[in-house]
Amino acid sequence: MSRHRLMSIPRFALRREEAAASLGVSTTKFQEWCDDGRMPTGRKIDGVVLWDTGEVLEAWERLRDGSYSKNPFDGVVA
Numbered sequence: 001m002s003r004h005r006l007m008s009i010p011r012f013a014l015r016r017e018e019a020a021a022s023l024g025v026s027t028t029k030f031q032e033w034c035d036d037g038r039m040p041t042g043r044k045i046d047g048v049v050l051w052d053t054g055e056v057l058e059a060w061e062r063l064r065d066g067s068y069s070k071n072p073f074d075g076v077v078a
Helices: 016-023 027-035 053-065
Strands: 043-045 048-052
Touching: 016 027, 016 048, 016 053, 048 053
Parallel strands: none
Antiparallel strands: 043 048
16 A cells, blocks of 8 residues: 655645635625725736735735725825
8 A cells, every 4th residue: 555645735826716715705805805905916927817825915914903994095186
């Protein structure tokens, strides 16, 4: 009987569904957070959009700690 060793490979990037699942929200809610700046935007590489796991974690920590606040004047030109 052969023994196989399972290896855990670190994830550096996630697809939209995986990023949303890692936060426990739907892909729609995750995209809303990306659109309004609460989450980072993904990077398109050869037709695949990926989110950096470190950036998602940092954005989550800001949301969790209450240090994110949306500026109602973002995008307003005077």
